[in-house]
Amino acid sequence: MATRADYDVVVVGGGPAGAAAAARCAQHGHSVLVLESERFPRFHIGESLLPLGDDVFQQLGVGARLRSAGFVTKRGAQLKTADGAHTVLFDFTQASFVDPPWAFQVHRAEFDQILLEHARSLGAEVEFARARDCRIDANGVEVEFTSGERVATVRARAIVDASGRTGFVARQQGVRRPDDELRKAAVYAHYRNVPADPGDRAGDTRIVSLPKLGWVWFIPLQDGVTSVGCVLDIADYESREKGDPAALFAAAIAQSSQASAWLAEAECVSGFRVESGFSYGASSYCGDRWFLAGDAGSFLDPVFSTGVLLALRSGVEAADAIDAAYVRGRSGKARVLRRFDRVLQARYQFVRKFVLGFYDEATRDIFFAPRPVFGITRAVTTVLAGGFDLTWLDRLRVRCFFLLGRLQRRFNLVPRVAASAPATPASKTMETPA
Numbered sequence: 001m002a003t004r005a006d007y008d009v010v011v012v013g014g015g016p017a018g019a020a021a022a023a024r025c026a027q028h029g030h031s032v033l034v035l036e037s038e039r040f041p042r043f044h045i046g047e048s049l050l051p052l053g054d055d056v057f058q059q060l061g062v063g064a065r066l067r068s069a070g071f072v073t074k075r076g077a078q079l080k081t082a083d084g085a086h087t088v089l090f091d092f093t094q095a096s097f098v099d100p101p102w103a104f105q106v107h108r109a110e111f112d113q114i115l116l117e118h119a120r121s122l123g124a125e126v127e128f129a130r131a132r133d134c135r136i137d138a139n140g141v142e143v144e145f146t147s148g149e150r151v152a153t154v155r156a157r158a159i160v161d162a163s164g165r166t167g168f169v170a171r172q173q174g175v176r177r178p179d180d181e182l183r184k185a186a187v188y189a190h191y192r193n194v195p196a197d198p199g200d201r202a203g204d205t206r207i208v209s210l211p212k213l214g215w216v217w218f219i220p221l222q223d224g225v226t227s228v229g230c231v232l233d234i235a236d237y238e239s240r241e242k243g244d245p246a247a248l249f250a251a252a253i254a255q256s257s258q259a260s261a262w263l264a265e266a267e268c269v270s271g272f273r274v275e276s277g278f279s280y281g282a283s284s285y286c287g288d289r290w291f292l293a294g295d296a297g298s299f300l301d302p303v304f305s306t307g308v309l310l311a312l313r314s315g316v317e318a319a320d321a322i323d324a325a326y327v328r329g330r331s332g333k334a335r336v337l338r339r340f341d342r343v344l345q346a347r348y349q350f351v352r353k354f355v356l357g358f359y360d361e362a363t364r365d366i367f368f369a370p371r372p373v374f375g376i377t378r379a380v381t382t383v384l385a386g387g388f389d390l391t392w393l394d395r396l397r398v399r400c401f402f403l404l405g406r407l408q409r410r411f412n413l414v415p416r417v418a419a420s421a422p423a424t425p426a427s428k429t430m431e432t433p434a
């Protein structure tokens with residue numbers, strides 16, 4: 001077995017979390033090795049980004065490169081009832097402190113490759129190899145990895161687990177916690193010839209609410225391709241034909257006259273893929289010399305397209321924490337670890353509350369009926385743009401939003417449209433007020 005030279009940091013996984021962690025380590029001047037098990041470019045789901053991701057791109061110095069990549073510009077998200085009769089637009093120009101008020105819709109193969117190449121250009125080393133074992137103790141980390149027939153070991157002062165849902169370190173440390181309230185499954189594919197909205201709205205994510213609180217996403221990508229996916233409750237998913245993803249997809253789409261109309265003339269240009277059981281958190285996001293970033297730590301239902309932003313931010317934060325606690329040793333280690341864990345736990349709980357709200361029929365009704373009172377719509381739009389660090393006033397407004405959801409259960413404050421049955425598409429559109 002060969003032994004590699006030491007690095008300051010080893011990062012397992014070269015997706016958004018791993019690339020962000022590696023780029024940030026390199027910016028700090030630390031030596032870093034990324035182990036990535038798949039050859040890039042590779043397909044990945046998670047194509048709709050949020051405006052606040054741009055802060056991370058600028059911080060890492062990859063903003064200009066991404067702007068020249070030709071990705072579709074997303075200026076907001078639209079939520080539609082299954083019959084198309086009610087639409088609400090969350091327009092990012094209506095959010096607070098969100099600049100730019102747009103984001104990209106990306107083919108992840110290309111986006112992830114740009115990020116990883118950028119980390120490499122800053123000095124990170126990348127090895128396309130699978131991490132298969134890991135020993136962590138007070139003196140450092142040793143990771144065994146394989147590349148074809150070759151087996152090697154690398155030592156580092158700290159490890160970032162950015163291995164996505166694999167959770168290479170998370171599982172070894174026994175910290176992963178399935179989220180029993182969010183047991184969902186998704187089936188998705190790429191289509192051509194899905195009609196787009198005109199003008200500036202052509203790049204919006206469109207979400208169609210299904211009966212039984214499922215939903216469908218339509219995400220426009222480059223070259224006339226649209227990503228289409230259905231998310232169902234696991235019980236609904238398990239009661240259907242699971243062996244045939246295309247049939248499962250067709251059955252879900254048939255629940256919505258709006259989604260059916262958009263796909264009537266469309267052509268499927270990929271296979272159908274299925275993901276199930278995908279929400280979980282972590283009892284701890286770090287320990288002595290190990291840090292979880294992105295999906296390796298937690299994953300939340302994709303309805304608000306938060307995954308990539310959470311991955312990018314936690315990757316950067318893991319690198320900053322390692323810099324502070326181990327490499328430069330500027331701050332007390334225990335304090336740095338406590339803070340990293342506290343920030344990630346709080347962010348997970350904050351976003352989770354919105355996701356749970358979307359799966360509550362009464363609160364989903366409130367999503368469909370934004371009110372210009374007290375700036376509530378603005379605060380909610382800010383969160384949907386990725387603004388998770390709200391002012392105290394916006395936090396209060398968000399609390400009011402959830403209070404309205406609780407009141408809706410008893411008092412019918414707004415029309416009960418969230419779980420409406422399929423009907424003929426209509427055109428009533430309600431925009432968020434300025």
Ligand SMILES: Cc1cc2nc3c(=O)[nH]c(=O)nc-3n(C[C@H](O)[C@H](O)[C@H](O)COP(=O)(O)OP(=O)(O)OC[C@H]3O[C@@H](n4cnc5c(N)ncnc54)[C@H](O)[C@@H]3O)c2cc1C
Nearest residue numbers: 013015016017037046048131163164294295302305307308
């Ligand atoms: C159905 C669905 C729809 C989604 N839609 C969106 C969306 O619209 N917008 C959004 O922001 N997010 C979305 N997400 C979430 C998004 O896909 C993830 O949050 C995001 O990819 C997380 O990035 P990551 O870097 O943590 O993990 P990943 O992107 O999964 O990267 C992990 C990498 O680690 C590598 N790896 C794994 N194990 C090892 C190992 N042992 N050794 C070496 N390498 C390893 C993998 O090959 C992979 O490249 C969606 C998710 C699902 C399931």
